[in-house]
Amino acid sequence: MNIYLEIIKKIEEAKNILIVSHIGPDGDTIGSTVAFATIINDNFPDKNVHFVIQHKIPDVYKFLPNINNAILTNREVPISCYDLAIAIDCATKNRMGYIEKIFDKAKFKINIDHHETNPKFADINIVESSASSCGELIFDFAQKTNLKISKNAATCLYTAILTDTGAFRYSNTTSKTFICASKLVELGVNSQEIYEYCFERRPIEMFKIAAKAIANATYLMNDKIAYTVVDRNMLKEYNALDEHLEGIPEILRQALSVEVAFVLKETVKKEAKFSFRSKTADVATLCGLFGGGGHKHAAGCVLKEPLESALSEVLPEVKKLVEKC
Numbered sequence: 293m294n295i296y297l298e299i300i301k302k303i304e305e306a307k308n309i310l311i312v313s314h315i316g317p318d319g320d321t322i323g324s325t326v327a328f329a330t331i332i333n334d335n336f337p338d339k340n341v342h343f344v345i346q347h348k349i350p351d352v353y354k355f356l357p358n359i360n361n362a363i364l365t366n367r368e369v370p371i372s373c374y375d376l377a378i379a380i381d382c383a384t385k386n387r388m389g390y391i392e393k394i395f396d397k398a399k400f401k402i403n404i405d406h407h408e409t410n411p412k413f414a415d416i417n418i419v420e421s422s423a424s425s426c427g428e429l430i431f432d433f434a435q436k437t438n439l440k441i442s443k444n445a446a447t448c449l450y451t452a453i454l455t456d457t458g459a460f461r462y463s464n465t466t467s468k469t470f471i472c473a474s475k476l477v478e479l480g481v482n483s484q485e486i487y488e489y490c491f492e493r494r495p496i497e498m499f500k501i502a503a504k505a506i507a508n509a510t511y512l513m514n515d516k517i518a519y520t521v522v523d524r525n526m527l528k529e530y531n532a533l534d535e536h537l538e539g540i541p542e543i544l545r546q547a548l549s550v551e552v553a554f555v556l557k558e559t560v561k562k563e564a565k566f567s568f569r570s571k572t573a574d575v576a577t578l579c580g581l582f583g584g585g586g587h588k589h590a591a592g593c594v595l596k597e598p599l600e601s602a603l604s605e606v607l608p609e610v611k612k613l614v615e616k617c
Contacts, residue, residue, distance in 0.1 A: 296436050299416060302400055303336060306375035310398065311343040314382045315389040316534070316565075319455025319490060321381035322353050324404075324426040327448035328380060330358055331430070335439045342370065346389050350535040355489045356451060357444035366390045374398040379414065381426040383407035383585045404429055409576050409585030421587070424462075424469040427452025431472045443480035450476045451486055458542065459491060463589065501532035505540050505555065515549035516614050519607075521599055523558040534559075541569040541590075551617050552610055556603055564595045564602030573613050581609060 303309065311329050313321040322345055329343040345362040353359065363369055369391070377398030379385075382405060385392050395401060403414035406429060408421035423429050427449045434441050441449070453473055457465045460473070477483055501522070509520040522537060537555060544553035552575060554568045566584070568575035568591050576591040582605075584593025595602040 295416060295418065296433055299402060299418075299433070300437050302376055302402070302416070303332060303339065306339065306400070308340045308371050308374045308376075309342070310369075310371070310374040310377045310391075310394065311341065312377065312379045312382065312388050312391050312395055313343070313345050314380075314387040315346050317345050317350065317353075318381075318538070319353060320425045320427055320452040322349070322359075323356065323448040323450075323452030323455070324430050325380045326356055326358055326362070327427065327445045327452065328378065328404075328430050329361075330445040330448065331434055331439055331441060334442050334445065342374075344369070344391050346391065348535075350533075351495065352490060352493070352535070353451070356448050358448075366394075369394055372397065376400050376402070378402045378404065380404050380430075381406070383410050385413050404433075407576075407586055408588070409580055409591075422466070424464045424466060425453045425456035427456065428469060428472050431476065435475075441476075441479055446476045446479040446481045447486065450481045450483065451490065454483075454486060455490055459487065464587070495536065497530055497532040498536040498538075500530045501527065501536050502540055502543070504530065505537070506543060509544060511550075513611060513614055515547065516551045516617070517610055518544040518547060518550045518553045519556060519610075520544065521556045521603070523599060524560070524562075537567075541567050545569040545571065551614050554610070556599060558599050559594070561596075562598065564597060564599050565592065566594070566602075566606060567592045573617050575613070578609055578613050582606060 311325050313325040325343050329341050332341050342363055377395045382388055388395055401414035403417045405419050406421055406423040410419045412419055431449050505520045505522055509518050511518050540555050541553050552570045552573050554566050557565045559565050570589045574588050576586045576588050579585055579591040579593040582593040586592055
């Protein structure tokens, strides 16, 4: 059976469906998760669909239709065992956070992702690293199965694609990406409005923390490596949130000499989170050495240790990687 038709069959058979986004949610995982929930609700109104965006919805995405229906904490999950669970944009199972255990209990599991490091952990796996985003994959799925895509769902999918391609600037943008975006606009999406929400309505705290982080950046190996470290005290000083650090690795990468850039952030659990970007180097493989993963030019990992020791462990591997470039 065609894999898409098999997914439709599993949706038809299920009564209770759970859709899961990854921790530290970005525009793709949020937009795709809400879009898929909306598509199922619109096309299969008899289904009980719950979707999870853990802990806090970033302010920038609060404009999305139906976003207020999200489950935020494990205390809000109403069912212990779902008929069907769908992971969206989760490169590894541990990217689901607290919801991983609930995902594992589901009677049937589907994994939709575009990270080449994804180990294909579900019963059905749609993992296509050539796709710009999960938004593109879900749009493709809906088109091939003749599912209705409402304006609300289209708005979420466009947001997913727009943000994961950096407004169609990143190397993951293909001709297919533009075709998807064009068809979503035909469905009523206001592309200008979504762009403004995602890229032109930034809180002042984001500018302040970015300015400080960039000013504090360290440059190594003839400026081929650029990194900055942000601890909890620094975030508190500027009244900034973790989500306000989004985009800083890309800014550091923009320097002409820089091959690999990263932000090392102290999490609320006092762990060390690395967010890497590169021009040509394979940072997904690098992050894989430390239990992380992602895309060739955009990846991350978390080490359960203080910032200083984590940096001393990871930085030598970054230098080895850059030496090969």
